[in-house]
Amino acid sequence: AVTFSSLINGLCFEDKFARAMEFFDEMVASGYQPNLHTYNTIIKGFCKIGKTNVAVGLLKKMDRAGGRPDVVIYNTIIDGLCKDRLVNEALDIFYEIKGKGVRPDVFTYSILMHGLCNSDQKEEASALFNEMMSLNIMPDVVTFNILVDKLCKEGMLSEAQGIIKIMIEKGVEPNYATYNSLMNGYCLQNKVFEARMVFDAMITKGSKPNVVSYNILINGYCKAQRIDEARELFDEMRFQGLIPNIFNYNTLISGLCQAGRHCEAKELFKD
């Protein structure tokens, strides 16, 4: 059963969801009883290809058949709905499960807070944050990162710094995503220097910058018309053994183009 589930998961990961489904149907037809892990993998697959409604249908079917969906399954569905910008439907499910004895966990709250932030409902997200605290469901680094990121995107950098201070006081260490959000926030305010300080600080604190960290800074330099520094960072990233991804190429190539340096852009494109 484990290998079966892993296989399906692997197929979904490789965007071979249709194959995964085929496989799932065959197994069920030959009398195999899928467990919660397997169901969740399938449900997530449906959400990923934009068929959240099918996922919800599967959930209801499980429910009716007495399949007892667990909090992980509900979290997957709630996240799928949020990513489809159907936060209200996600909240409906949240209230529904609270009423029937499935305890929301730190994932549930983080997912919903993320959805609320993405639909410009920061106040509601804070309310959920307070609610989870009052229920003794402790926010973790991801929960805090969601708040930090939202504040950074709104340009409220000192508030974001405040949250980081609070998280540290609570014994939750910021990770690379926290620093990346902060760097991005500074770049959005055209404060590349401050972003660079964060970048350097994260190295000192032992969080290795990843390709995303580099990309944020590269983008910051490009937007500030400092293309040469952007190029240097790109090279340094490779020197550090990081493999540039599609984002890195896009960022630098469009930066070069906007600066009128089309030849260099073409060179890079060839890689």
Place this chain on the structure above:
RNA sequence: UGCAUUGCCCUCUAGU
């Protein structure tokens, strides 16, 4: 007994 499933950060384009 162990092992598998859910949440956070970056680019461009298009749409609105």
